[in-house]
Amino acid sequence: MTTSSERKDAIYEVVKDIRPDFWMPFMIGSLLILLVVAFITDYNIRQSEKVLGEQMADKGIRAIWLFENVVMEKVQFKSSEARNDYIRRLGTEDDFAFIAVTNNEGRFLVHSNMQKIGSYINIRDNDEMTGFWGRVERLLPNKDSQGSRWGFVNINGERLFLVHRVYGESVRQGTIRFLHPEITEFLNTQNVNHVFAAIYPKTLQEDIAKYRRKAFNLALWILGAASVILWMFSLINKVVNTRKNMRVAEKTIKSMREEVRQLEKEVSKKEKLAAIGDLAAGVAHEIRNPLSSIKGYATYFAEHFPENSREHKAATIMVQEVERLNRVVGELMGVSRPTDIKKIAIPIDGVLESCAAILQADAGQLGITFRINGRGKVISMDPDRIKQAVLNICLNAIEAIRDEKAGGVQKDYVIELKVTERDRNYCLIIKDNGPGIDKDVLGRIFDPYFTTKAEGTGLGLINVSKILEAHGGSIEVESEKGVGTVFKLYLPKRG
Numbered sequence: 176m177t178t179s180s181e182r183k184d185a186i187y188e189v190v191k192d193i194r195p196d197f198w199m200p201f202m203i204g205s206l207l208i209l210l211v212v213a214f215i216t217d218y219n220i221r222q223s224e225k226v227l228g229e230q231m232a233d234k235g236i237r238a239i240w241l242f243e244n245v246v247m248e249k250v251q252f253k254s255s256e257a258r259n260d261y262i263r264r265l266g267t268e269d270d271f272a273f274i275a276v277t278n279n280e281g282r283f284l285v286h287s288n289m290q291k292i293g294s295y296i297n298i299r300d301n302d303e304m305t306g307f308w309g310r311v312e313r314l315l316p317n318k319d320s321q322g323s324r325w326g327f328v329n330i331n332g333e334r335l336f337l338v339h340r341v342y343g344e345s346v347r348q349g350t351i352r353f354l355h356p357e358i359t360e361f362l363n364t365q366n367v368n369h370v371f372a373a374i375y376p377k378t379l380q381e382d383i384a385k386y387r388r389k390a391f392n393l394a395l396w397i398l399g400a401a402s403v404i405l406w407m408f409s410l411i412n413k414v415v416n417t418r419k420n421m422r423v424a425e426k427t428i429k430s431m432r433e434e435v436r437q438l439e440k441e442v443s444k445k446e447k448l449a450a451i452g453d454l455a456a457g458v459a460h461e462i463r464n465p466l467s468s469i470k471g472y473a474t475y476f477a478e479h480f481p482e483n484s485r486e487h488k489a490a491t492i493m494v495q496e497v498e499r500l501n502r503v504v505g506e507l508m509g510v511s512r513p514t515d516i517k518k519i520a521i522p523i524d525g526v527l528e529s530c531a532a533i534l535q536a537d538a539g540q541l542g543i544t545f546r547i548n549g550r551g552k553v554i555s556m557d558p559d560r561i562k563q564a565v566l567n568i569c570l571n572a573i574e575a576i577r578d579e580k581a582g583g584v585q586k587d588y589v590i591e592l593k594v595t596e597r598d599r600n601y602c603l604i605i606k607d608n609g610p611g612i613d614k615d616v617l618g619r620i621f622d623p624y625f626t627t628k629a630e631g632t633g634l635g636l637i638n639v640s641k642i643l644e645a646h647g648g649s650i651e652v653e654s655e656k657g658v659g660t661v662f663k664l665y666l667p668k669r670g
């Protein structure tokens with residue numbers, strides 16, 4: 176049987192499920208996926224920008240290489256005009272903004288646009304203290320193993336992809352015929368060492384933009400797919416949870432029903448008892464007195480006839496039947512009697528021993544051993560009523576053993592009376608190794624009038640439970656077919 180707090184929990188479980196519980200994990204999951212996708216996309220874009228930048232740098236380096244060869248006159252031209260023209264085209268065609276040589280201060284010595292010669296390359300950054308070379312190093316962060324550098328730079332308000340190389344030693348030693356009359360002097364006196372190729376980054380930017388769009392689309396797709404999967408997962412999860420909760424709810428309802436049924440049973444039992452009580456109290460009282468005189472006469476007759484005569488036998492049977500009637504009446508009165516008990520605190524030993532003494536004759540005949548354990552406990556009780564309860568239970572055990580023996584079973588039978596303590600109760604244990612009780616019978620043995628015996632009244636155990644109830648105690652039974660039966664009588668330590 177479930178307790179009421181367990182039931183509340185179970186109901187809460189059911190109610191909780193009505194709330195949409197999968198949004199939280201769904202949102203968190205989506206956010207995580209978003210972060211991962213963003214990270215991967217960002218990494219991809221950076222990577223591709225690097226590759227595209229390298230391709231662009233390659234283009235610039237190749238142009239510079241050509242330029243150097245032309246300047247060194249390794250390539251022959253018909254005239255110096257043709258060569259100048261070639262340099263001009265090299266630095267202007269195919270996305271090139273310019274191609275030039277500067278000295279250490281950044282002054283143009285050679286330029287594809289001759290008008291620029293003598294002016295300064297206008298690359299600036301925040302730190303003007305580092306000088307020209309420091310600026311180049313900082314503004315062009317990418318470089319290759321040959322010492323070429325590249326990067327994006329603003330020159331005169333224009334964003335350009337600038338490739339730089341230190342003018343080779345061999346170049347300086349080569350015969351250089353100069354392109355502008357003014358330069359000759361410069362080159363002879365200055366330490367020439369920087370070549371720049373500037374490229375309009377339009378195509379690069381277009382490529383990057385295209386790639387970004389692609390990466391972004393891919394990220395969106397991944398995100399969408401992941402969300403759908405996640406959503407499906409949480410849906411499945413919800414279904415599973417709902418099922419689980421349904422099962423809990425079903426179980427709870429079942430146990431509630433079981434409880435209601437139990438209560439109904441108890442009520443009907445109480446009603447039955449009340450009815451018996453009224454009737455029995457009256458009838459039993461009327462029957463008691465005549466019964467004792469009938470028994471007296473029957474005993475008298477039995478004594479006055481020879482032992483084996485029919486009359487003697489009849490009188491003896493009469494005595495036995497009257498005794499039985501007496502018992503039934505006694506039990507009936509026990510059930511109907513108001514539960515007035517007079518508690519006193521006395522050792523239980525007396526009760527146990529007097530029970531054993533009363534039952535000794537019957538038990539001895541059947542070869543049953545009585546064992547008493549746990550003497551000395553002082554218990555607050557009505558000793559007469561407790562004795563009656565113990566007697567009833569022991570009588571049942573003896574009767575059960577008698578029936579089993581009659582069926583031909585041979586065993587060393589033992590009835591054990593034992594007193595222990597459990598929590599706030601004393602526990603009086605009455606254990607037999609008789610035939611035990613069938614499972615389907617066990618639940619009914621406390622019902623009034625329930626008996627499995629031809630001669631039974633079915634009122635013994637109901638009396639016992641009434642007696643314990645009146646003491647504020649309770650009774651439990653365990654039994655296994657073929658092993659035996661244990662009754663546990665709980666009596667509170669403090670009344």
Ligand code: ADP
Pocket residue numbers: 567571572573575607609610611612620621625626627628630631632633634635636637660
């Ligand atoms: P009665 O003894 O008149 O049958 P009780 O209320 O005393 O009525 O007992 C009810 C039933 O419980 C008995 O008929 C018997 O079937 C069963 N019972 C009780 N105690 C034992 C026991 N120790 N061993 C086997 N069966 C028992």
Ligand code: MG
Pocket residue numbers: 567570571634635636
């Ligand atoms: Mg009985």
